[in-house]
Amino acid sequence: MKNNNGESKLEKTAREGAFGSKEIKKGEKNRFLGEFEERVIAYLTEDQIKEKALYPEVKGALKNDEAYKLIIRGDIAKNHISKYIEWARKEGVRFNRKNSPEFRGDVALAVVGKDAVSQQFGRIPEREEKLQKKGVSDKIIKNAGSLLCSDCWKELMDKAPEEKINYKKAGIFDKITGTSCIGCQKK
Template sequence: MQNNNGESKLEKTAREGAFGAPEIKKGEKNRFLGEFEERILGYLVEEQLKENAVYPEIKELLEKDEAKKLIIRGDMDKDQIEKYLEWARELGVRFTRKNSPDFRGNVALAVAGNDAVKYQVAKIEDRQEKLQNKGVSDNIIKNAGTTLCKDCWEQLMKKAPEEKVNYNKPSIFDKLTGTGCTGCSK
């Protein structure tokens, strides 16, 4: 008995034994850390994951009912993924790190469902571009992780409140010690 390719059942078994069973959409799965694209709610590329700031959009995606797993490329530094792992734990979303020499492209972190998802964002917009479009000053944007003065903090909360996770509000101690603001250089 022969299949559509003109090979016998024995030849097919031998080929699959040597090379593995044919895989559906293998190229697509290699781009999205082993997942089908229709299962991806959103993702970050390597450059985004290496920034000093985190992307609050990932937490928003993890909060969705369809979000079932957080997948992280295995070669990413623990410091770069720590906050995302914390969010996944907090929200009860399982996470995994995957490594494969077959992975192509620069997807470094993805939020995925178990099946095709209704809500698909794809690549999360670059943080710097998003904040510039909202009118946040470049000094504030590039100094994520630092303390802002009252004026800069209020500007950030007015234009991009989701970004508060990436900055520190000035404390009384900061005011007493004269810790300067990196957002406006005060």
């Protein structure tokens, strides 16, 4: 007895034994770390995940009621992903690292649902571009992790308060020791 492809049950069993069973939307799954695109709430590219700054949008996606799992490509260094893993744990979202020579594209981190999700944000916009549109000065944008004086901190909080995770506000001790604000240095 032959199936729709003209192969017998024995031929099908032999093919599946040698090459595995046919996979639905294999190309799509290889692009999204083994997941169907319809399950992806949001994702970061390899370049984005390797930036010094974190993407607060990932934290928001992990808080989504449909968030089920955080998937990280296996070849990404731990120092780039530890904070994202911490956020997933805090939100009670599972996480795992996946590696496959068949993965294609530059998706390095994805927040996914168990099934198709009702709201997809897709690729999270580049941080620098997003902050420039909000009017944050380039000195502040390019120096994530830096210390900011009260004025620069106020600029950041007025224009992009979600970014406070990427900076430190200068205190009295910093002023006494002469530590300067990166945002105020020659613009």
